[in-house]
Amino acid sequence: MSAPILSTRGLSRAFHGLQAVSNVDFDLPPNEVRALIGPNGAGKTTFVSMLIGRIPPTGGRIAFDGADVTDLPAHARVARGMAYTFQITSVFSRLSVHENVALAARRRLGGDAAAVDGAVTQALARVGLGDRADDAAEDLSYGHQRLLEIAMGLAQKPRLMILDEPTQGLAESEIAAFKVLIRELAAETTILLIEHNMAVVMELADRITVLNFGEVLAEGTPAEIHANADVQAAYLGTGGADA
Numbered sequence: 001m002s003a004p005i006l007s008t009r010g011l012s013r014a015f016h017g018l019q020a021v022s023n024v025d026f027d028l029p030p031n032e033v034r035a036l037i038g039p040n041g042a043g044k045t046t047f048v049s050m051l052i053g054r055i056p057p058t059g060g061r062i063a064f065d066g067a068d069v070t071d072l073p074a075h076a077r078v079a080r081g082m083a084y085t086f087q088i089t090s091v092f093s094r095l096s097v098h099e100n101v102a103l104a105a106r107r108r109l110g111g112d113a114a115a116v117d118g119a120v121t122q123a124l125a126r127v128g129l130g131d132r133a134d135d136a137a138e139d140l141s142y143g144h145q146r147l148l149e150i151a152m153g154l155a156q157k158p159r160l161m162i163l164d165e166p167t168q169g170l171a172e173s174e175i176a177a178f179k180v181l182i183r184e185l186a187a188e189t190t191i192l193l194i195e196h197n198m199a200v201v202m203e204l205a206d207r208i209t210v211l212n213f214g215e216v217l218a219e220g221t222p223a224e225i226h227a228n229a230d231v232q233a234a235y236l237g238t239g240g241a242d243a
């Protein structure tokens, strides 16, 4: 197995005595599509927030691309090749679709306008929003705003793309297009997918990591996870997978 692009050792986060993430050892090899699943409150968002530098851990270390990034601010991790999409919180609604992606592209390319333009055009074409470039982001449907976020991530040519519930709010036809897109992206980048839609997870993931009460409950291929009795019990215990 090639050296992981992302690793955590003993990664932990407590909130006022509540252990949201507990001692997580995690290894993600390059070019894998990994899904991170778990019942509500399992610690998925907290885990990813530590990966990207949005909240500091209370214990443990994070390594990205061979370097310890635990103490780096979020923007320094982005500069090293981590991209993440968080339920359209990063879209500027009054700006055009093109300008939103250009903001992301400039983080990588600086002030080279021609290069930025090229990267924007390419990223929008990838997600199928090429003909919406001049529209205000707020005029896109919710599903298209999610695709815009992915285009913003792509413009940074990330080595690791973290997608937080990318199919939430998408219509079935949009989910089908999203799955095609992820398969294409998997050829050139590593993907960590937090996803509640089990059909999407089972179809797209090479491997799945299951969190429960802040700990890794299981890890394996979709078939292994599907057959895992501990995983089934964890979901049943909280009222079933909300997929």
Ligand SMILES: Nc1ncnc2c1ncn2[C@@H]1O[C@H](COP(=O)(O)OP(=O)(O)OP(=O)(O)O)[C@@H](O)[C@H]1O
Residues within 6 Å of the ligand: 015, 018, 019, 020, 038, 039, 040, 041, 042, 043, 044, 045, 046, 047
């Ligand atoms: N800022 C915070 N302050 C206090 N407790 C928090 C905070 N953020 C998360 N928690 C708690 O940590 C635990 C893990 O929450 P987290 O949001 O990471 O779970 P999740 O797996 O992402 O859940 P969901 O699938 O519902 O998004 C929960 O018990 C939650 O209430």
